[in-house]
Amino acid sequence: MKLSEFNYDLPPELIAQTPIEQRDESRLLVLDRTTGALEHRIFHDLPEYLRPGDVLVLNDSKVLPARLYGVRDTGAVVEFVLLKQLPENRWETLVRPGRRAKPGDHFTFGGGLLHGEILEIIEEGIRIVEFSHEGNFFALLDEIGSMPLPPYITESLKDNSRYQTVYAKHLGSAAAPTAGLHFTPELLEQIAGMGVLVEYVTLHVGLGTFRPVKEQTVEEHTMHSEWYTVSEETAAAVNAAKAAGGRVIAVGTTSCRTLESATDDSGILQAKSDDTNIFIYPGYRFKMIDALITNFHLPESTLIMLVSALAGKENIFAAYEQAIRRRYRFFSFGDAMLIK
Incomplete structure (x- = not known):
């Protein structure tokens, strides 16, 4: 496959620069991956598409305030973004x-x-840096670091918590698992009250997920590895739900990649901690997930390849065309899709 097959034209004004005031008031484009049919809803309508026995899997990684500005003895200022702890x-x-x-x-x-x-x-651009300091390193980051917003967001973030999910728990990501930004505690409580299982995995998001694909042939691209963990409890809950006929709905491409990485060839989710560089693009056979909640992704990115693998490239690009026509907000602070 050629990289150019995953390109599309996006008006710059549709790139969301700030979060919407109420998380679950973002728009929700629902795509039926079997028929290609589209529905235009609001994110708080999501429970209408869930049913008892389903399991919703979210990534509870927490974003580090990982952007730092270093000063050389010459006075030159250099930007550092922490990607992976060694x-x-x-x-x-x-x-x-x-x-x-x-x-x-x-x-x-x-x-x-x-x-x-x-x-x-x-x-190019990636260095191994050794730090020295007094006290707790992460407490120091909270004091002097800032959120590593993607380069297409040019406005400053007034509230750092808006680049965290409401369920963020385990510190370690260099970027937010942004599909989860639409959830509120009340919405999650409503979903659980319906008989939908809400389970968590952890994948620490590295910027490698978002780096541009440079190879013109998609299959030649290599993903950077990211660390993930699936607990015994989550694996048991997901496997039981799947065996009982429930759907596994991943919240975000990071949850999707975790589930697909930790599922064996017989379709059983394993409890494990490991690094993954799984690259999902059209032709991939999904082993675990049945549906995906996600945002709108950059042209020629590995993420638009992943959603194309799940829903079909023609369906995805038709949906994106509709989203652009209807002035949806794109990328990290933008609107959401449900691919079912």
């Missing part, structure tokens, strides 16, 4: 501009509260 106070880090961060270079952060040394160049 042993011994080391992090895989996105550095911009990368040409200003070479092995042996030292930086200070937060007026000297944190120090970093570049140890190694992994690839």
Whole structure:
């Protein structure tokens, strides 16, 4: 498959710059992947599409305030985004501009509260950085770090909690699992009250999920790995629901990738913790999920390839065409889709 097959034209004004005031008032485009039929709803209508015995699986990873600004002894300022924690106070880090961060270079952060040394160049823009500090590193991040919003969001975020899901629990993501941003505690309580199981997995989102695909042939792209975990309790609940005829509905591509990574070839979800670089594109045979709640994704991204694998590329691009025509809001702070 050619990368260009997953391109589309999006008017820039449809890229949502700020979160909607009420999380569950975002729009919801419902796509029937069998017929291609579309419905235009509001996110709080979601329970109408769920039934007792279904299981809703959400990613409870929490976003690190992972954007830091380092200062060299020359006074030059360089942006650092923490991607993945490594042993011994080391992090895989996105550095911009990368040409200003070479092995042996030292930086200070937060007026000297944190120090970093570049140890190694992994690839263009990616560095291994060793940090030194006093006290708890994550408490320090809360003090001097900021949310690593995607580059297409140019407005500042007034409330950091709006880039977290209401159920975020385990700190470690470099970006939010944004499909979950539409849920409120009240909506989740309503769904559980219907007899729908609400279960959680954890996948720490790295920026690799969102990095542009550079190869012109889709199959040649390699995903960066991300760490995930599925508990014994979640695996048992999901397997029981599936065996009883319930649907497994993933909230977000990260939950989808976790479930598909941890499901064996016989269709049984395993309780495990591991790294995954699973790349889902058309032709992939899904082992676990039956439906997906997701946002609208960037052209030529691995995420639009994933939803195309689930719903069919023609259905997805027809749905996106309708969404653009009806002025839906796109990307991280945008509106949602239910693919059923």
